[in-house]
Amino acid sequence: MTLSSVRAQLPETALMKVEGLPFPKIGSGKVREIYDLGENLLIIATDRISAFDVVLPNGIPGKGILLTQISLWWFARAGAVMPTHLVPDHDAALAEVLGEKFAFLAPRSMLVQKLNPLPIEAVVRGYLAGSGWKEYRKTGGILDHRLPEGLQESSRLPVPIFTPSTKEAEGHDEPITEARCAEILGEEIFKQVKTATLNLFDLGSQIAAQAGLILADTKFEFGTDANGNLFLIDEVLTPDSSRYWPQEGYAPGKAQPSFDKQFVRDWLEAQPWNKQAPGPVLPEAVVRQTRDLYLDALEKLRTVA
Template identity: 50%
Template sequence: MSAPLIETELSGLRLLRRGKVRDVYEVDEDHLLIVATDRISAFDCVLPTPIPRKGEVLTALSRFWFRKLEGIAPHHLITTKIEEMPQEVQRHADSLQNRSMLVRRAEVIPIECVVRGYLAGSGWKDYQRAGEVCGHLLPVGLREAERLPEPIFTPATKADEGHDENISETRMADLIGREMTQRLRELSLKLYSAAESYARTRGIIIADTKFEFGRDADGNLLWIDEALTPDSSRFWPVEEYRPGSSPPSFDKQFVRDYLESLAWDKRPPAPPLPDEIVNATTARYLLAYRLLTGDEL
């Protein structure tokens, strides 16, 4: 196994931003290079310990979903093959192989388009406290991890650092307009429903996920960033799913659960992860990829 990639420095390419996981470079005025590192974040903190092969899984799974669901939403992905990228990218092939996407440049719409199909995480906590999730009033008596009567759209503001903030659709409309809000809600629900139906046939429940969108130079709406990965979604095994308790996960909830067991106040600096947690997380990400795609990475 190659050494985990924590950070990139690519000469000849201008670094636009370094996110919690991805480094984004300008290739030219129409194209960007998105590099998925092996960094992992939890509770809005980047952890000091990387997860080997994580960036490979995020890239390959995003490629899979973008291609599979492009009939629902056009996307920004051009290629993940280094040999098909410009020469200035190819000369960094050793560090970029299997973890890079050449994409169409887009103006990012600053909203996290979250769809929840099951009652979990912060949604479960909100329901216990108020009987609703992000303004959606839900039936009485639902259990933890229970499937919702229908998926709900719960937008949030985007934050490169610190906490995303859940917002109402009314607030979303104030920020980006009523028509765009409606388009993004409908598109997000369609993408989630199609992905969730397919994933169930592969033994995985997608409990919730988030989508991001942008506009290209011609004003066309594009699905951008990552697509239904273990970083952006909550994955549960169908065979072990039981409403009433938190199911085991194929995503970074495994890391969150470990961190919850520590006396950590969830403020930087985050604690390091022990080897057994790191190795088990890598194994979960690889298994999620294999189950969903039918291929070994």
């Protein structure tokens, strides 16, 4: 989709649930609805937003469209590194599945090969932020990764590091060592996953840099087919799965402004809320600003050829 048609299709009100599709729904994640089409899955991103693992009562109008379009843009590039879950001739195949009646869902939908998701989240960090920074401050490293002394919040790491976590159906994902990850996945798949993760991060960082963005960290998911071949699945390098910072004004020693939900998290942290569902309703100004950040991220990436 062109950028102007993405903009033109952003709705005024948030789409919080999807109704009436003639396919069996096999999953409803925090953000996405997943329909079973036999060999393929139809994954539809709603405008729901989650923070601290709680889906908030109101959404961000158009966020699902922006997330899907950012993922598709990256999938097109990630294909140079490894196979992805997108079906061949994606847009035409998707249009066929949705038909005229549900064509309005196309900008927020992905048609993908059904794969076995690996039970880990492939986290990779190029900079010290968030939970990585917290742990470094306490222990001087991140799990099994020793890091140099004297790093500051938002410092660039000497080399990007692979810091996987478990993928929990309920509750919070737990960080695990590479050794534990290799036990869970088996040595062969572990090696492939780690290499793919670092290569994809490298590609993502280089392209983001051309858009004036620093890719501080991100999370990939992988799946295997019946023959054990590895594919990149889920969403890729979106502001929901990644921490992007503007290059301009980047300075370690403090938190950086970012293009992700940090803005929402900061607002929530200032509320009297115990982080259990239901969360507070986001005020209109926070909704608008969050949507502008997601749109800004897509627009910046789209400046790269």
